[in-house]
Amino acid sequence: MKQVKLMQGNEACVEGALYAGCRFYAGYPITPSTEIAEGCAVRMPQVGGRFIQMEDEIASCAAAIGASAAGTKSMTATSGPGFSLKQENLGYACLTEVPFVLVDVQRAGPSTGLPTSPSQGDMMQAKWGTHGDHPIIAIAPSTVEECYKLCVRCFNLSEKYRTPVLFMMDEIVGHLRESVELPEDGELEVIDRAAPADPKNAGPAYACPNGELVPVMAPFGQGQRYNITGLIHTDDGFPTNSNDIADSQVRRLIRKIEENRDDIITYEEKDLEDADTCIVCYGGTARSVYSAVETLRAEGKKVGIFRPITVWPFPEKELEAISGKVKRIVVAEHNDGQILLEVQRVVKDNCKVDFIGKINGTVITPDEIVAKVKEA
């Protein structure tokens, strides 16, 4: 029989990271993500990994990227203001194609806001927070078990596509304790980044021959001796001002995510077969929606759920198909309408789009969602 364990979401995130092979964590304490740092401080040395508490969020992000450049899967976690500080080096990792996982346990903002209260106010920052055009992968867990299993997936996607992956948790799931069915060794897929067979004789680190989208390079220390830079760079990693290279490089970064949407995107569809109303939600908000839909279904209302698990890239194709079948979509999220914008962009005039959001630091209750759905 499988081991079932009572775990907090933040704790499950740590265990998921370890399962995925993460062996380096750099962080700075910030509520409500602190338990991730505390967990890594305890667990990393037990498995031969390393933990360091850095002087700030910027340094934590930098250290995680440094460790990964030398070949060690790494993670940093933060909340609210810390997420803003991470943005500089997040962009660096996008352009330099150094994989790592950045966890944001979202709390109510702006600024210091309500440090212990739930929010999903960082969803657009996740997409656009770091400057310049860049793709991003962001995943949002709704249960403690997902905090574990989706964290493994974050690492897998990060390694496979050599890109930072954002694990967009929230206070609701971060601080929640639930039972987790612990996966056994080998049960979940664990992906390691591709590396050249013979690093000493490998070609340019950033070369992507034959239309490939993800470069294959050895970690530092194995003899390939290339340059990593946050400047637009040539195939061997050397800075260049070439506009052609700038164009092709940034477009390749975008394409490596866009052209692999079907691999990257996962979502949950629930009770949609006969639904005339679809509630779109993600992360901790889904918990309120599950209960609301149960109530509404019991009253005979035809309501279903579409829950993007991968929020970025946004599951446009899937939502568009739903919007052609239902009469109405209600977006529920703990902000003033961020993913709502994305839904409106995708749905256009296919159906009516309504919104329920909260920015006062309290959780949207199932009753509030029921009432919203019942509004004409």
Add this chain to the structure above:
Amino acid sequence: MASKLIDKYFREAHLPHIWCPGCGHGVLMRDVAQAVENLGLDKDKVVLVSGIGCSSRAAGYMDFNTMHTTHGRALAFATGIKMAHPELEVIVIMGDGDASAIGGNHLIHAARRNIGITAIVFNNDIYGMTGGQYSPTTPYGEKGTTAPYGNIDRPFDIPKVAEAAGATYTARGTAYDARLTTKLIEEGIRHKGFSIIECASICPTYYGRKNKKGSAVDMYTWQKENSIPAAKAKDMTPEELEGKLVVGELSRSEFPELTEQYQKIIDKFQK
């Protein structure tokens, strides 16, 4: 000798470098290569991390595992590399802005932790890449494009800051004295723990021109004439040392190196 050094340690395809004629950075970059050569380090195991600014471009030219990072953050990236892979020799090249302005916090904490990184500061007393703004090491009263009426900030003494923060080896070299500077860098790399070597560079293009310091040759001559060996400086008064460059090994102390301490924690669980 120099050409052999270039063959072995530089990415020749990317030379010549972008630095201005007379700039001290090229000399200092060569000193770093010479120090690595003297120590006989394995190039594959050397990681060179830099920040942003004129100094940071050194990373691209040198044939190690090189990482040109974000402004001021080089030490933070380097800390991740060294912490995760203590077997690598991690050398950081920073400018004065990198090390003491935007990255000042990372400098004091890397020093405090005594992590086995060698930090080399190419200090030209000015922001060169952005065109001559005053930096935290621009001398009092000197000019920059953002200090048009003279700098009213007090300058940092970077090795002193690092020593106070816990660096276990601090030194100062100059672009003029390649032999001494190479030796100091060598010693810094050999030292177990956080070491910092401030290298007084020269910027004839901005600092020199703004402050009427003459040609590059004049500026090197000034370094030569105003360098005071640390041993001699001990017996001099602050007044006598005003405006001088105290060079050589400045401080050395003992404290356990960070990654070795962490290894002991890991070892507890490996039984």
Add this chain to the structure above:
Amino acid sequence: MSKMEIRLAGTGGQGLITGTIILAEAGIFENKFVAQSQSYGPEARGGMCKGEVIISDEKIGFTKVTKPTFVMALSQLSFEKYCYGLSDECFVLVDETIEVPADYQRKNFLKLPILATAREKVGKMQTVNIVSIGAINEILKLSSFENVKKAVLLHIPKGTEELNLKALEEGAKLLTK
């Protein structure tokens, strides 16, 4: 009952959050679905404090307690804040030191010497949460005594096993006597 929504409220330092964690743990041993959450921030460090746990036969959607089926208050303030506006069926347990107004009428209401039991019978005020759990489990029959014991042992400091098991038994005895 297929779904219990439990709220434990009192003063920071009484270990009530750990109390809800232990109840959740015991629930897992009984193969139930559980969801535990708590108040965070300054209030968890000395002021008013509450922990919540939902124990259910079915998968849990919304994870916060909205319609409590059981509330315990160990301080006057927490009684005033959390023991009003409850459903008729909700069970309210308070410490005997709480001043309950004469017109406070409930179908399921109990006053027990929880603080005094921890202080006098067990001899250690820190065990007040475990005394509570002993009592609550007797009232609600959430888990077998063995499973509660197992859950308690998972969440107490090493070296305090004997003391806490005594607290658990004394808590249970408050009902069986």
